[in-house]
Each structure stands twice: as structure tokens, then as C-alpha cells.
Amino acid sequence: MTAAAAQAAAPRGYVQIPRSLLYSSGHSALAVWAWSMYETLMPHGLGGGRVPTVARRRFVAERAGTSTTALDDARRELLAPAAGGPYLSRSAPRGSKRSVKHACLRLPRETGEAFAPVPSWTLDLVWAGRRRPAGRISPDAWRLYAACVDRACRDGKPKAFDATVGRLGAALRASAATGRRRLTELEAAGLVEVTERPGGWLSIHAILDVDQSAEIAETYAREGRRRIQPRQDPSQITAFAPGKNRQEALAGSGTPQESPTRETPVEEAPEVPAKGEQTRRYARARTTTEAGKPKTPHKGRPAPKRRRVPRAAVELYQTLPAELTRHVPEHGSRRVLSAIAAEMAHRSSAELTDRIARNWEHWRYRISASEPVRDPVAVAIRLTRRGIDCPDVRCEDGHHLDLEAPCKACAQLTAERIPGPVEEPAGERPGAARILRRAPATRLGGDDVPHQDRPGRVDVPTATAPKPQVDVARYGALARALLKARTNTEREAILARHGHADARSA
Numbered sequence: 001m002t003a004a005a006a007q008a009a010a011p012r013g014y015v016q017i018p019r020s021l022l023y024s025s026g027h028s029a030l031a032v033w034a035w036s037m038y039e040t041l042m043p044h045g046l047g048g049g050r051v052p053t054v055a056r057r058r059f060v061a062e063r064a065g066t067s068t069t070a071l072d073d074a075r076r077e078l079l080a081p082a083a084g085g086p087y088l089s090r091s092a093p094r095g096s097k098r099s100v101k102h103a104c105l106r107l108p109r110e111t112g113e114a115f116a117p118v119p120s121w122t123l124d125l126v127w128a129g130r131r132r133p134a135g136r137i138s139p140d141a142w143r144l145y146a147a148c149v150d151r152a153c154r155d156g157k158p159k160a161f162d163a164t165v166g167r168l169g170a171a172l173r174a175s176a177a178t179g180r181r182r183l184t185e186l187e188a189a190g191l192v193e194v195t196e197r198p199g200g201w202l203s204i205h206a207i208l209d210v211d212q213s214a215e216i217a218e219t220y221a222r223e224g225r226r227r228i229q230p231r232q233d234p235s236q237i238t239a240f241a242p243g244k245n246r247q248e249a250l251a252g253s254g255t256p257q258e259s260p261t262r263e264t265p266v267e268e269a270p271e272v273p274a275k276g277e278q279t280r281r282y283a284r285a286r287t288t289t290e291a292g293k294p295k296t297p298h299k300g301r302p303a304p305k306r307r308r309v310p311r312a313a314v315e316l317y318q319t320l321p322a323e324l325t326r327h328v329p330e331h332g333s334r335r336v337l338s339a340i341a342a343e344m345a346h347r348s349s350a351e352l353t354d355r356i357a358r359n360w361e362h363w364r365y366r367i368s369a370s371e372p373v374r375d376p377v378a379v380a381i382r383l384t385r386r387g388i389d390c391p392d393v394r395c396e397d398g399h400h401l402d403l404e405a406p407c408k409a410c411a412q413l414t415a416e417r418i419p420g421p422v423e424e425p426a427g428e429r430p431g432a433a434r435i436l437r438r439a440p441a442t443r444l445g446g447d448d449v450p451h452q453d454r455p456g457r458v459d460v461p462t463a464t465a466p467k468p469q470v471d472v473a474r475y476g477a478l479a480r481a482l483l484k485a486r487t488n489t490e491r492e493a494i495l496a497r498h499g500h501a502d503a504r505s506a
Contacts, residue, residue, distance in 0.1 A: 015039055015123070016108045016115040021087055022146055025173060029139035031074040032146070033064065033126050035087055039104045040120050049110075052091065052103035064139070066128035075102075116150035119208050125189060135217075140172075141185040145206070147171050148192055152206040160205040162197075187225065190217030195226045312349050313340045319353055320383065321360055323367065324376055332377035339381045346393040351401070352384065358397075359383045362483050389413075398476055 015036045021027060037060055042050040061071040078088035089103045108115035122145065127136035137145075147168075152158045169179030183202075186192045190213035195203040207213045317325075317337055328336065343352055360383055373379050387397060394400055395407040478498050485491045 013040075013120050014117040015120055017118055017146055018087075018106055018108050018111075019114045019116065019150065020084065021106075022116055022143070022150065023172070024082075026080075026082070027077050027087075028074060029143040030064070030066070030070065030128050031077040032143055033123065033128075033139050034060065034071065034074045035078055035104055036118065037063065037123055038088065038102050039107070040123065042104060050103075050107070052089075052101035054101055063124065064126055064128045065132075065136070070128065116146050117153055118146045118149050119210075121210055122191065125191075135189060137185045137189050137191070138182070140174075140178075141182040141189075144168060144172060144179070144182045145186050145191050148186075148204055148206045149208070152204075158206060158208060160203050162201055162203055164200050164202060187220050188217065190214060190220065193226075195228060197228045198230045309337045309341045310344065313337055313344060316340050316344075316349060316352055316356070316384075319356060320380055321364070324363075324373070324380055324383075327373065327376040328380060329377075332380075335377055336380045336384070339384050343384055343386075351396070355386075355396070356383050358483075359387070361486070397480065 016039075017032065017036055021032060021035060024032075038053060038055065039050075041053040041055050043053065045051040057068050057071050057075075061068045064071070075088060075090075079086055079090065085106060087105055089105055091101045091103075106113070122142065125135070125137050126139050126142045127133065128139050132138065149158075151161050151163075164176075165180040165183060166176040167179075168183060169176045172179075174182075183192070183194065183204075187194055191207055193205040193207060193216050195205075197203060207216060314337070317333065317340060320336075325333075340352070347355070363379060363383065367373055386395070390398075390407060390410050390413070392400065392407055392409040394402050395410060398407050398410045399405075400407045478494070481494050482491055485494060
């Protein structure tokens with residue numbers, strides 16, 4: 001029977017189930033359902049209140065899809081004396097042979113006891129027999145639904161609440177696995193809407209309307225349970241230590257290094273444990289663990305300190321091109337944020353924003369649909385770092401930011417790497433013409449002794465033609481102009497102007 005058919009067949013309204021009966025350990029789920037069914041069948045008296053009802057046990061048993069024997073056992077539990085008295089009474093009218101009147105006792109409206117307002121149309125969804133039809137639930141699942149309604153309506157207005165499968169099972173003195181199975185039945189029937197959150201917590205919303213229940217049942221059959229993924233916060237640099245995913249640290253400050261391809265082997269599915277093996281395994285684990293002993297980290301492996309990046313670094317990360325950051329994974333964003341935080345030690349946010357925009361003008365033409373970037377993390381780090389190897393941290397592409405002039409350190413490095421020609425007299429080698437030989441360059445921070453003056457080394461003069469000297473400052477300006485150009489027409493115009501300048505200088 002579907003939810004719509006249950007609404008048409010069952011009486012409207014709510015059943016006020018006492019909490020003492022709902023959570024009683026001496027009454028089964030079928031007994032709780034039988035009490036609720038008799039309560040809905042009791043008519044209203046002329047003088048007020050409710051009067052006993054006449055209902056044959058076969059009729060009530062057929063509504064639950066069970067036998068009369070099972071129903072008799074449930075009624076015995078209700079007729080048995082309890083701490084506050086029995087929950088059901090029966091009496092035979094004078095002159096009747098087979099009809100018996102039943103009256104529900106300890107009604108919350110009379111005793112003032114707390115109760116759970118369960119919709120009456122859910123009573124026809126219960127099936128206590130074998131071969132349960134589709135859309136029906138067991139009495140134990142219906143009892144769990146009543147407990148969920150009680151929990152959701154504690155403050156009057158129904159609202160969602162948080163719980164775990166362990167707590168749901170413990171509420172009715174059952175295990176976590178039993179609570180999980182009963183909750184699955186309720187989701188399939190559309191009686192609850194569950195949203196799974198990280199950490200094993202569930203956000204449960206009890207459904208009280210039959211139309212909404214039918215929609216939720218269709219959605220669950222089509223999409224399954226809703227799940228909320230963990231929040232991805234790029235400002236948390238060292239939250240976890242994920243494995244490498246085809247990305248490695250850059251070898252230097254130059255061009256990003258492409259990581260080699262690593263194929264992850266396909267893991268075989270684990271074997272399904274036998275029935276009861278998982279429970280025995282948990283029991284053995286609990287017996288071997290010392291009770292009350294706190295778990296301390298290993299002395300040789302101290303827990304890493306959690307570092308946080310400044311808010312300005314997160315804002316600069318958001319200024320990176322979207323077509324690049326959408327391919328950066330979560331653990332890769334931590335590396336990019338670390339690089340931005342390191343650059344902010346000697347750069348302001350405005351200067352780094354200008355650098356990112358300037359470097360992106362070069363990379364945007366190299367990224368296309370046919371040739372995507374294989375290592376987006378390396379490209380993002382390259383956009384934030386300086387592009388030359390200069391010892392002056394205030395140097396930006398050969399220009400000193402504080403002095404507003406060309407960088408002297410870059411000029412010195414250029415002179416050492418590309419020295420001027422040195423004439424060598426032809427008299428040192430008879431019969432040889434005068435040739436040009438380049439002076440050996442010294443290494444930065446190394447020994448300043450020239451190579452020809454070191455002991456044990458003999459320079460042999462060569463007759464090859466010397467390499468022409470390159471004007472680094474001039475061609476550096478040309479390279480920067482070409483990088484800023486956006487179209488091929490602008491590039492051709494820049495090259496044409498440079499060619500005319502070379503002709504005039506010649």
C-alpha cells in the first residue's frame with residue numbers, strides 16, 4: 001500500500017503515543033502499533049471523551065499483515081499490569097459471544113503524560129508478516145519513526161535534528177546495525193529525509209505530510225541519500241598530508257617542471273566478512289584495548305603545527321585566473337598559498353596582483369582546449385614568483401621598485417655572464433692572426449681567480465670567430481613589449497619598429 005492509499009484508508013489526525021509506552025522495554029513494536037490502532041478506532045462519546053471500540057482480532061491482524069496469534073501476544077503485553085497500570089482493557093458486552101470491546105488506557109490527554117504525535121495515515125504502512133510488499137515497513141521501523149517524530153516535535157514545531165545510527169539504535173535498545181536497517185526502510189518509504197554529513201552524523205527530518213512523503217520516496221529511489229561533502233578551505237595549508245597526484249615541487253624559479261605520469265594500480269575489492277565476523281572482530285578489539293588509557297602520539301613523531309596563511313594571501317589566490325584555479329586540487333592550493341605567503345614577505349598585495357596579471361598575459365596564449373596545462377599547480381606558482389634570478393628582492397623584471405630605475409644587480413650579472421671581447425696579440429703565437437678571445441667569467445660568490453691563471457691549466461688559443469655581443473637591455477625591452485602584446489598585429493608592429501631602429505643605428 002502506498003502513502004496515498006494509506007491516507008485515503010486511515011483516519012485523519014494524529015495518534016498521541018505515550019512516551020512510557022513508546023520507549024518501554026516490556027512492550028514490542030507490534031504492541032505499540034496495536035495500541036495506536038485501537039486508539040484510532042475508539043469513537044467519541046456523547047458526553048465527551050472516548051468510548052471502547054468493538055474490533056475483531058482478525059480485522060486488526062489483517063491490517064498489519066500478521067496472524068491472530070501474533071496479535072494475541074501483543075495484546076497480552078498491553079493487558080499485563082505495569083508500573084503505572086495496563087495500557088489496554090477488554091470487556092465482553094452482555095449477550096455477545098465473539099465480539100469484545102477494547103479501550104486504550106493511560107491516554108495522554110487524560111493523564112497529561114508527554115507523548116509523540118504520530119500521523120494516523122502511517123498505521124496502514126506497517127506490515128508485520130512475511131514477504132513484505134513494496135512501500136510497507138516493519139513494526140520496528142515504524143516504532144523508530146515514532147521516536148524520530150517525538151525527537152523532532154520536542155519544542156512544539158517539527159524541525160530536523162542530528163543523530164547517528166548508533167544513537168538511533170540505542171534509543172530503542174538495539175545495535176547500530178539494526179538502527180541503520182530500520183532507517184533505510186523509513187527512507188525508502190519516504191517517512192524521513194536524511195542528509196549525511198562528515199563524521200558519521202545524520203540530519204534527520206521526519207515527514208508528517210503524505211504528499212511530501214510520496215515525493216521524498218521518489219527522490220530517494222532515483223538519487224539515494226543526500227550527502228554533504230567536506231568543506232574545502234584553501235587557507236588550511238597543513239590540514240592533512242595527501243599523496244602526490246602527478247605534481248611535484250618546482251626545481252627552481254624558472255619554467256615549471258612537468259611531473260612524470262604515474263599510473264595508480266587498480267585495487268581489488270576487499271572480501272566481504274562472514275555473518276557475525278565483524279561483530280566478533282570489534283569485540284576482540286575492545287578487549288585488547290586498555291580501558292581509559294589515552295592515546296598519545298609517538299615521541300619520535302611530534303604532531304605538525306598547524307599553520308595559517310594571512311587573509312591577504314587568500315584574497316590574492318582568488319585573483320588568479322579562473323580557467324587555471326578550477327583545475328587546481330585542494331592539496332595543490334595549499335602549495336600555491338604557501339608560495340604567495342612567501343612572496344608577500346617583500347611584496348605588497350598590489351605589486352603581486354600586477355605581477356600575476358603581467359605573467360598571465362604570457363601564459364594565457366599557451367593554454368587552449370587542444371593543449372591543456374598538465375600541471376596547473378606549477379603554472380599558478382610560476383605566476384606568483386619572480387621570473388629572474390636576481391639577489392635583490394626588490395627587483396621586478398630588471399626594474400628596481402624602490403629606486404624607479406634599472407636594477408644594478410641585474411646589470412652586474414649581465415656583464416659577468418656576457419663579457420666584452422679582449423684582444424690577444426698575434427705575437428704570442430707565431431703565424432697566427434690577431435683574434436678576439438672572451439675573458440673568462442667568474443662565478444657569483446666563488447673564486448675570483450681567472451681560469452688562465454690557475455696552476456695546471458693551459459689555454460690554447462683558437463682561430464674561431466668571436467660571438468657577437470648582445471645588447472641585453474635593448475632586447476629585454478623588446479621581450480617585455482612582445483609579452484604585453486595581445487594580438488599578432490601588435491607583435492608585428494613592435495618587430496617592425498625594432499627593425500627600423502636597428503637600421504638607423506647601423
